[in-house]
Amino acid sequence: MATLGYSPSALARALATRQTxxxxxxVGDASDPYFAGILRGVEDTxxxxxxxxxxxxxxxxxxxxRRYLQLLRDYTVDGILFAGGCLSDPEHVKELRALVxxxxxxxxxxxxxxxxxxxxxxxxxxxxxAVRAVMAHLIELGHRRIAFIAGxxxxxxxxxxxVGYRTALEAAGLPYDPNLVLPGDYTYAGGQRxxxxxxxxxxxxxxxxxxNDASAxxxxxxxxEAGIAVPAEVSVAGIxxxxxxxxxxxxxxxxxxPLQDLGVTGMRVLLRVLAGESVPAEHRLPHRLIxxxxxxxxxxxxxxxx
Amino acid sequence: MATLGYSPSALARALATRQTxxxxxxVGDASDPYFAGILRGVEDTxxxxxxxxxxxxxxxxxxxxRRYLQLLRDYTVDGILFAGGCLSDPEHVKELRALVxxxxxxxxxxxxxxxxxxxxxxxxxxxxxAVRAVMAHLIELGHRRIAFIAGxxxxxxxxxxxVGYRTALEAAGLPYDPNLVLPGDYTYAGGQRxxxxxxxxxxxxxxxxxxNDASAxxxxxxxxEAGIAVPAEVSVAGIxxxxxxxxxxxxxxxxxxPLQDLGVTGMRVLLRVLAGESVPAEHRLPHRLIxxxxxxxxxxxxxxxx
DNA sequence: TTCCGCATGGAAAGCGCTTTCAACAGAAAC
DNA sequence: GTTTCTGTTGAAAGCGCTTTCCATGCGGAA
Numbered sequence: 056m057a058t059l060g061y062s063p064s065a066l067a068r069a070l071a072t073r074q075t076x077x078x079x080x081x082v083g084d085a086s087d088p089y090f091a092g093i094l095r096g097v098e099d100t101x102x103x104x105x106x107x108x109x110x111x112x113x114x115x116x117x118x119x120x121r122r123y124l125q126l127l128r129d130y131t132v133d134g135i136l137f138a139g140g141c142l143s144d145p146e147h148v149k150e151l152r153a154l155v156x157x158x159x160x161x162x163x164x165x166x167x168x169x170x171x172x173x174x175x176x177x178x179x180x181x182x183x184x185a186v187r188a189v190m191a192h193l194i195e196l197g198h199r200r201i202a203f204i205a206g207x208x209x210x211x212x213x214x215x216x217x218v219g220y221r222t223a224l225e226a227a228g229l230p231y232d233p234n235l236v237l238p239g240d241y242t243y244a245g246g247q248r249x250x251x252x253x254x255x256x257x258x259x260x261x262x263x264x265x266x267n268d269a270s271a272x273x274x275x276x277x278x279x280e281a282g283i284a285v286p287a288e289v290s291v292a293g294i295x296x297x298x299x300x301x302x303x304x305x306x307x308x309x310x311x312x313p314l315q316d317l318g319v320t321g322m323r324v325l326l327r328v329l330a331g332e333s334v335p336a337e338h339r340l341p342h343r344l345i346x347x348x349x350x351x352x353x354x355x356x357x358x359x360x361x
Numbered sequence: 362m363a364t365l366g367y368s369p370s371a372l373a374r375a376l377a378t379r380q381t382x383x384x385x386x387x388v389g390d391a392s393d394p395y396f397a398g399i400l401r402g403v404e405d406t407x408x409x410x411x412x413x414x415x416x417x418x419x420x421x422x423x424x425x426x427r428r429y430l431q432l433l434r435d436y437t438v439d440g441i442l443f444a445g446g447c448l449s450d451p452e453h454v455k456e457l458r459a460l461v462x463x464x465x466x467x468x469x470x471x472x473x474x475x476x477x478x479x480x481x482x483x484x485x486x487x488x489x490x491a492v493r494a495v496m497a498h499l500i501e502l503g504h505r506r507i508a509f510i511a512g513x514x515x516x517x518x519x520x521x522x523x524v525g526y527r528t529a530l531e532a533a534g535l536p537y538d539p540n541l542v543l544p545g546d547y548t549y550a551g552g553q554r555x556x557x558x559x560x561x562x563x564x565x566x567x568x569x570x571x572x573n574d575a576s577a578x579x580x581x582x583x584x585x586e587a588g589i590a591v592p593a594e595v596s597v598a599g600i601x602x603x604x605x606x607x608x609x610x611x612x613x614x615x616x617x618x619p620l621q622d623l624g625v626t627g628m629r630v631l632l633r634v635l636a637g638e639s640v641p642a643e644h645r646l647p648h649r650l651i652x653x654x655x656x657x658x659x660x661x662x663x664x665x666x667x
Numbered sequence: 668t669t670c671c672g673c674a675t676g677g678a679a680a681g682c683g684c685t686t687t688c689a690a691c692a693g694a695a696a697c
Numbered sequence: 698g699t700t701t702c703t704g705t706t707g708a709a710a711g712c713g714c715t716t717t718c719c720a721t722g723c724g725g726a727a
Contacts, residue, residue, distance in 0.1 A: 065435040067683035086397040095392045110416040129371040276608040302582040304610035373713035
């Protein structure tokens with residue numbers, strides 16, 4: 056019968072056993088190297104344990120997220136991994152809470168990568184500390200006016216990192232200037248635009264930290280385009296250490312975030328709650344400051360900065 | 362009952378209707394910007410039409426590919442999209458053929474992105490022509506010794522592009538020197554290693570074309586690391602135009618491949634065969650040469666080359 | 668009033684598996 | 698030879714939906 060090419064229907068089995076061996080992964084955008092890295096980790100361990108992953112790009116859109124959640128519920132997936140920074144919009148959170156609690160009652164395993172407004176197991180890095188680490192580095196180099204390229208407000212990862220930025224400033228006794236936090240959207244192009252905004256700041260910041268590497272890289276390119284030397288005139292740093300970060304010019308100072316490991320651990324935790332084990336409410340993975348050549352000591356440049 | 366939070370079982374429905382509304386996507390590596398772009402296109406249109414996508418990373422490993430295929434068959438997915446360059450290993454192709462033909466008989470829709478050794482509908486760009494376009498550009502700039510960073514032999518995309526390289530050489534009356542085709546693996550790190558190999562070539566090539574942008578970017582960084590100016594001393598070009606290509610220094614000359622559109626079209630074709638329509642055996646999408654600053658006219662540099 | 672047609676509703680069968688339960692056979696103990 | 702226990706096998710029920718089919722009812726035409 057094996058020679059005849061029989062293949063058992065996973066569907067029928069799932070219906071009978073109430074186990075689908077499917078897990079849904081909600082990401083902001085799978086083509087973002089950040090999520091792509093996480094996704095690899097998730098998929099690798101899912102495969103290792105015989106699970107199939109359903110890819111759900113939410114584009115950080117509340118409506119899309121809810122629809123996907125409902126769909127995943129219809130398919131009675133065994134578990135769901137929230138890999139995006141969650142949207143903190145109260146209305147959305149409320150609706151989500153209803154859906155999520157229903158799914159949990161139904162036995163679906165839920166795990167979040169990053170802070171989440173529901174009491175579900177979480178695996179995360181310490182975003183605030185990560186930002187403080189780069190900020191400390193920048194400040195130690197003598198920078199006093201440091202811009203911050205933000206992500207979208209209302210996304211937890213972005214918010215946490217912004218808090219880290221403010222805390223670091225405060226800890227160093229530096230003033231917080233709202234004009235120095237530039238809007239971004241996690242993309243290369245967003246970083247590029249933010250750089251344009253930064254050039255309008257007077258006095259011009261001597262350093263800029265971006266909420267993620269993509270923004271930093273876009274910023275890097277825009278600064279050079281504008282004839283500003285990096286790092287000689289402006290230091291640039293990012294966060295995440297996506298693969299390409301070390302290959303741009305100058306190689307990007309950043310904070311290494313174990314993307315793949317985040318995915319692996321997230322999936323492992325999911326598997327454990329599926330097995331009925333009790334898991335700690337929060338897993339914290341280490342980050343590490345990576346100093347490359349995009350940041351150097353501050354030299355005041357008469358006639359340039361004012 | 363809607364207020365009660367009833368959700369129909371997609372599984373039971375699938376079992377009864379023999380339609381799962383699931384599609385499997387086989388990619389080499391979802392964290393590679395090339396596949397990530399394609400995947401976005403696939404996922405977007407899948408969602409638009411009410412399909413869920415099962416992500417399968419094969420790592421271009423025949424064994425993994427077969428296992429995934431079998432798994433997708435067990436789940437009786439409605440269709441499968443082969444998004445990786447296929448492995449041309451004869452043994453593997455043979456086994457694949459058996460599996461694939463069984464699935465087709467079973468009614469599964471099959472579509473390939475890129476050349477495929479089975480007669481299934483295909484959507485693709487003209488890889489050979491794409492390579493010839495960059496090569497023509499390089500040759501027009503006066504380059505005569507052009508290295509090629511390859512992908513893995515036995516992967517159709519890589520093979521096709523290598524053929525394009527040879528054809529272009531031939532068309533220009535330039536000799537083909539096997540020493541100038543450097544092994545790579547599509548990654549930044551692979552490009553970096555290839556650059557090291559290139560430095561051992563005598564006379565040193567004045568230009569290098571990489572099978573994909575990631576390789577080109579890794580090569581770029583390694584050359585600069587070695588103190589070689591790009592493009593002044595060596596011109597570098599890639600293929601695919603991944604998002605970061607324009608943000609590296611110097612911005613990368615490359616061939617724009619409509620990654621997202623490849624995914625969208627692939628999924629659309631899949632949907633059409635699912636609907637029972639007859640589709641053309643091959644869809645060809647346009648590519649476009651993008652000249653940026655990583656390639657310039659050849660200047661012989663006495664004492665450097667030779 | 669009778670008959671036909673069409674619409675509506677409810678019951679039953681079936682999708683392909685797991686699981687439970689009963690029946691049965693064989694082996695061991697008395 | 699009978700009883701009990703273990704183990705194996707086969708049948709049946711159930712997972713939650715779709716689909717088919719038949720019965721019922723109604724309106725319009727004869």
